Amino acid sequence: MKAQQLNEEIMKIKKNLAISDTGFVFDPSTGDSYTLNPVGLELIQLIKSGQDLPAITTHITGKYDVDAIAFERYYLDFIATLRQMHLIDDNA
Amino acid sequence: MTKLAFERPIIQRINAGLPSKYGLPRHIEPLSHIEGVSIRELLSRYGSPLFILSESTIRRTYRDAHRAFSTRYPNVQFAWSYKTNYLNAVCRTFHQEGSWAEVVSGFEYDKAIANGVPPEYILFNGPDKTRDDLQKAIKNQSFIHIDHFDELYEIIALTKELNQKARVAIRVNMDTGIYPQWDRFGFNYENGEAWDALNRIMASTQLELVGLHTHIGTYMMSTEAYKTAAAKLAALAVGLERKHKHHIRYIDIGGGFASRNTLRGAYYPGTDTAPSFDDFAEAITSALMSSELKPETLPMLILETGRALIDDAGYLTGTVLANKRLADGRRATIIDAGVNLLFTSFWYDHDIRPVEATSEQTEDTTIYGPLCMNIDVIRGSILFPLLKKGDHFVIKRVGAYNNTQWLQFITLRPKVVMIDTQGQVHVVRKEEKLETINAQEVVPVHLDKIEW
Numbered sequence: 157m158k159a160q161q162l163n164e165e166i167m168k169i170k171k172n173l174a175i176s177d178t179g180f181v182f183d184p185s186t187g188d189s190y191t192l193n194p195v196g197l198e199l200i201q202l203i204k205s206g207q208d209l210p211a212i213t214t215h216i217t218g219k220y221d222v223d224a225i226a227f228e229r230y231y232l233d234f235i236a237t238l239r240q241m242h243l244i245d246d247n248a
Numbered sequence: 249m250t251k252l253a254f255e256r257p258i259i260q261r262i263n264a265g266l267p268s269k270y271g272l273p274r275h276i277e278p279l280s281h282i283e284g285v286s287i288r289e290l291l292s293r294y295g296s297p298l299f300i301l302s303e304s305t306i307r308r309t310y311r312d313a314h315r316a317f318s319t320r321y322p323n324v325q326f327a328w329s330y331k332t333n334y335l336n337a338v339c340r341t342f343h344q345e346g347s348w349a350e351v352v353s354g355f356e357y358d359k360a361i362a363n364g365v366p367p368e369y370i371l372f373n374g375p376d377k378t379r380d381d382l383q384k385a386i387k388n389q390s391f392i393h394i395d396h397f398d399e400l401y402e403i404i405a406l407t408k409e410l411n412q413k414a415r416v417a418i419r420v421n422m423d424t425g426i427y428p429q430w431d432r433f434g435f436n437y438e439n440g441e442a443w444d445a446l447n448r449i450m451a452s453t454q455l456e457l458v459g460l461h462t463h464i465g466t467y468m469m470s471t472e473a474y475k476t477a478a479a480k481l482a483a484l485a486v487g488l489e490r491k492h493k494h495h496i497r498y499i500d501i502g503g504g505f506a507s508r509n510t511l512r513g514a515y516y517p518g519t520d521t522a523p524s525f526d527d528f529a530e531a532i533t534s535a536l537m538s539s540e541l542k543p544e545t546l547p548m549l550i551l552e553t554g555r556a557l558i559d560d561a562g563y564l565t566g567t568v569l570a571n572k573r574l575a576d577g578r579r580a581t582i583i584d585a586g587v588n589l590l591f592t593s594f595w596y597d598h599d600i601r602p603v604e605a606t607s608e609q610t611e612d613t614t615i616y617g618p619l620c621m622n623i624d625v626i627r628g629s630i631l632f633p634l635l636k637k638g639d640h641f642v643i644k645r646v647g648a649y650n651n652t653q654w655l656q657f658i659t660l661r662p663k664v665v666m667i668d669t670q671g672q673v674h675v676v677r678k679e680e681k682l683e684t685i686n687a688q689e690v691v692p693v694h695l696d697k698i699e700w
Contacts, residue, residue, distance in 0.1 A: 181259065189262040193609040193634070196257035222254035230636075233573065234257040240577045241261065 169203055169238065170245045183243065190241065195220070199234060255607055256571070256634050276610070276633055278602045279642050283667045287565050287603045287642055290665065295679065296640075297566030297585040299651065299664040303341055305561035306647075307669070310345045313557060316525035320533040323548045327371050329503055330356040332554025332648050333562075337666050337676035339363050342557070350552045354381040357390075371500065371550070373419065373461070375399075375433060382406055386414045393417045393461045393500070395434055400445060407454035417459035417500065418445050422480050424464050424473035433463065437480050446484065450492045457494060459547070460484055463502030467511065467555065467595075471523050471531035477501060478532045482539035485547060500550035501532055507559035509596040509645045518596075525556070555648040562647025564590060565603065568639045569618060579613040581632065583641055586617020586624040589661065590646060591653040593626045600626065603640035606633035619658050651677075656685065 174182040179192035181200075192200060195216075202212045209231070213224050222230075238244050280287060283302050291298055310326070317324040327350035328342035334356060339349070340363055349360035352374030360370050367388030375395045377385070379402065385392050386406055394400050394416055407414050419434030420442045435442040449455045460481045464473055481499050488494045505528050510518040536549065566585040574580050587593055600615065613632040617624035626643075635641065654661055664677035 190259050191262060192259050193255060193257065193607065195255050196259050199257050216254075219252060220254035221251040226636075227254075230256040233571070234259070236573065237259055237577060240573075241259065243259075 169200070170243055173243065175200060175204075181243075186242070188241075190243075196234065199231070254636075255609065256636055258609060258611055258634060260611065275608055276601055276606075276631075278605050278633075279644070280603055280605075282563055282642075284671055285667050285673060287563075288640060290673065291565060291567070291603075291640060294663050294665055294673075294675065297564060297583075297589065297662050299589075299646070299662065299677075300563040300565060301335075301338065301647065301664065301666040301676065302561045302563075303337075303666055303668045306338065306341045306558065307345060309557050309560055310342060310347070313525040313551070313553065314346075316529040317533065317549065317551060320529050321536065321549050322546060325498070325548055325550050326557075327369075327500075327550055327552050328557075329552050329554030330360060331652055333558050333651050334359055335651050335664060335676055336363055337674070338558065338647075338651075348550075352376075354378055354384075357381060357385070371417075371461075371552070373463075373552075379406070383410065386410055386412055389415055391415050391417060391458060393419050393434075393459075394445065394449075395419055397445065397448075400448060404452055404454055407452075413454055413456050415456050415458045416449060417457070417461050417496075417498075418442060418449070419461045419463070420481065420484065422462065422464070422477060424476040424480075426465055426468070426470060426473045430463070430465050434461070437484070442484065443487070446488060450488070450494060457488070457496060459496050459498040459500055459550070461500035461502065461550075463552065464504060466504045467506045468504045469506050469521060469523065471527045474501065474528060475531040475535045478535035479539060482536055482541050486540045489542075489545070495545045496547050498548040498550050499536065500552065503551065503553035503555070505553045505556035507555045507645060507648060509559060509592070509598065512595060512597055514597070522556075528553075558647035559645045560647065562650065563642055563644060564646045564650070565640060565642040568635045568637055568641065570637055571635075574614065578629075579611045579632075580616055581613050581635060582616045582618060583626065584618050585643070586619040586626065588617070588619060588624075588655045588657045588659065589650065590617070590626060590643065591650055591655070592646065592648070596645075597627060597630075598646070599644040600630070600632075601642055601644070602633050602635055603642050606635070609634055621658070656680065660685070 172184055179197040181190040181192060213227055216227055217224050282300055283304055327348040328339055330349060330351045343365060348369040349365045350371045350373060351357045351360050357372060367390045370390040371393060372385050372390050373393045382403055383406055392414060403414050420437050421431045421434045422437035423429055435445045449457045462477050462481055464477050478501055485496050506522040508518045508522045564585050566583055569582045569584050572580045610631040610633055613630055615627040617626055660680035663675055663679045666674050666676045
């Protein structure tokens, strides 16, 4: 249930963000630019492709040396940072 | 299949128009080994956090300093400043290299004696020498550096009681062009107080005036100030020769040389701005050699520098406890070493590095110690690699003052190890335990029983 709630929030990421393959992010509504590290870029791409948290966790823990519990902690922190930067569209 | 190393995900706003004054952000290189010894292995074996001392660095730094002065002046002597780091292993390394001892309390005096320093090679400085301390120093023929007139008269009285001469010097404070001027220790040069003290000593048959001492400040970045200090002490020595036909045995220029740590708020890093030993030596010895001191009676030059000799040899390593975000979104990293162990983080932007390899990514991070106190900040703002819980860090140049000014506050102090010149690791101070602290306490009998 918790994972579903998280996933619903994730789906509210701003759709008009321009994201390059190198991790450069441009928000046309504010003019602000951002950089993502490779894991951050991968997460954004997975979220935008519509994957839910269990699927993302399976993907990341299969590829990287991190367990599911530790990953969830960093994932939630990342989402909170996106919200703080107003990159999540709460009105969508 | 081997999995890739996981780095925590981050996103950072790009602030155009605010380029770093040093150009592109500098990658913080990890430091995995000290003198060829793995820091991770040391942490695993001796616990976290952990102070690490490099004996090779102590000896190398001492020899560099000694070379800088002894190639410019015929008679040079170093005296190890006990208050800078009085771990016995550190003191004994300096003593093996030829350093005398410079102490500022009865406790430090006894420590130097216990370390095998001949009492006649101990310089006793400071404003707090008890009657017992002075008696001991007089009997032992140590060099007593007089701080004030009350002490001067107490020494005269004691020498009469003991029927023994005392070997004394005076500490002189002076205007060397730096601010703030240190005038709380010793006798002032400009207002004539230093001359009054010298005349009083010369009038006493019980006191043998052996030297002149000054210590102009701490973390001094200006070599010119030392030039002024040396010239003023030389002028006093020349005055003593003229008026009293008395030749002093030494001029003690004190310490205070800046180390390569970066002061908080400094524009340039300390590694770029700290004068070298050669710079300090050139300023001091050129002032003495160009003074009116006669070549045949040139006094010994004593140096008491502490910080610049030991800072580079000390490291503090430990473990990341947690990461969190502050209210404004900035990163906060909590490590297991705080200001209780790293007193100097109140003065310096310490050079802190990851132990394990990291990516090029950095985040604006505040590094907090583990104490439940708001003041426990190791670095207020640093572009730092993305360390995770359990990763390790190491802080460079912590050899000066931390092992003497550290606090047993909230938690216990950890082990200190020394890597010897052969790469062997020795515990030179054990970790504290609850019993260590409780052993000093006495609980009144009526508080023995507590009923719940």
